[in-house]
Amino acid sequence: MEIVEKLQNPNNGDEIKLNPTSNSKPKVVVIMGATGSGKSKLAIDLASHFPIEIINADSMQVYQGLDVLTNKVTPQEQKEVPHHLLGTISPCVEFTAKDFRDSTISMINEVWSRNRLPVIVGGTNYYIQALVSPFLLDDSVEEAEINCLSDSQEDEQPDLEVELMSEDYDCAYNRLKDIDPVAANRIHPNNGRKINQYLNLYARFGVIPSKLLQEKTVENWGQVDNSRYDFCFLCVNASLTTLDPFVDRRVDHMVDAGLLKEVLDIYTMNADYTKGLRQAIGVREFEPFLRCYIMEHQKPCSESHGQTLNDQILKQNIQHIVDSPDDNEWKALLTEAIQQVKLNTRRLVRRQVSTTPFYGR
Structure with a gap:
């Protein structure tokens, strides 16, 4: 007996056949592309035409914290579209491609049980490959x-x-x-x-x-053949001449929006930058600045709410350096760190472009 699952397009009432037969594989949309290419916006725009739920596939956005630094979609930007694996993982653990694969398979089944279309969005290609390919199954x-x-x-x-x-x-x-x-x-x-x-x-x-x-x-690594899902890939492409200045502007915006306050919240001297959220671009780059500034300026705290007050003062002083037009050794050290964040983000964009199989096709 043929089973036909139909979902209604909320705009015009047309029927969208997502899973026409019982033998067909469930349909899953994957939106790929480099940092800054507009993947998240495209996914949210699709939600105005189709009944979808979004599953995040960015290896740093899965973690709790650093919302500005990792450029998480804000609740306002989400426009009430359900988002999964967005800021849900402890920042201290290592969330591997296998962990992503296992979590996402379960979420896809849940989304389908609600008669909605799962849309995977992210620039972490090895996460997506773990789901797409039978290799890690x-x-x-x-x-x-x-x-x-x-x-x-x-x-x-x-x-x-x-x-x-x-x-x-x-x-x-x-x-x-x-x-x-x-x-x-x-x-x-x-x-x-x-x-x-x-x-x-x-x-x-x-x-x-x-x-x-x-x-x-x-x-078979990264190949779609024999996958358990019927994938539709949407690759958002943009030239490096467009992405590079966009990345630089976005880093500047993040700094203005409180990036350094976030980094200071998780800062620990001699931290391990190879695990969890501290792998994110924009954390390790500020280590020289924060280490020097804190060692020189942090004073012993009083027993009563001293640490909280001291943290607040540090954040205020650091933000003052960001906002100040004056040139001094702290401003120079901070500017160098910001430039390194921009450089490493541009390098990330190039890695994403070179490892995304659909670019140039």
Whole structure:
């Protein structure tokens, strides 16, 4: 017996057939594109024409906190469109591609149970690939990777470890991408710990990590074939000459909107910037400025509400540096950090463009 699921278009009442037969795969829309290309706006615009729910696929926006820095869609901008995996994960945990895959499969089923269309939105390509491809649907692959990485750490080469840890994350990531683009495409560019592990695997065994860990399975990585869903991909494209100045303006807007106050809220000296929310571009870049400023200006606090007051004063003083037209050593250090955020964001845009399979097609 043929099962036809029909959803009404709220604008004109036309029927939209999303799942025409019981044998058909559920339909899922995926909106991809580089940072600043307008993915979120497109998704929300679609909601005025179709009954949809949005599932966030940005690896930093899934975390609680840093709403300005990670450019989360505000409640006003959401226009009452349901959003999932947006600011729901603890900032201290590592939310992997496998975690995203497992959570999203469950959410897709829930959205479909409400006779609505799931729309995946985000620029984290390895999250989307984990959902799209059958590659990560075999949990034994993940277990093999964990075991292999664990075994390899028993005799890691100390000299190589020091060398990699002193490298800029971007340089180390590009080095891994040159050696093994498949492995590089699976991890966040700021995940220095995993980058380090993969490079050490290559140094130890002389075999690229993806081949060592997955062998033949890797051939299907990122391919839509045999997926459990019927995907419709919408790729939002824009030229780098358009995106670069937009990114710079957006960073300036974030600074004006309180980016530094957010970073100060989670700032800890000698923090681990390879896990959780601290991987986000715009956190590590302010480390030199915040470290120097806090060490010089933070005074012992009184026992009564002293720490809260001290934090407030620090935020006010730092915001004064942001707003002040005066040039001084603090302004110069802050300006350097802001320029580094812009540079690293532009680099991210280029990585997203180079690893999004639909660009240029």
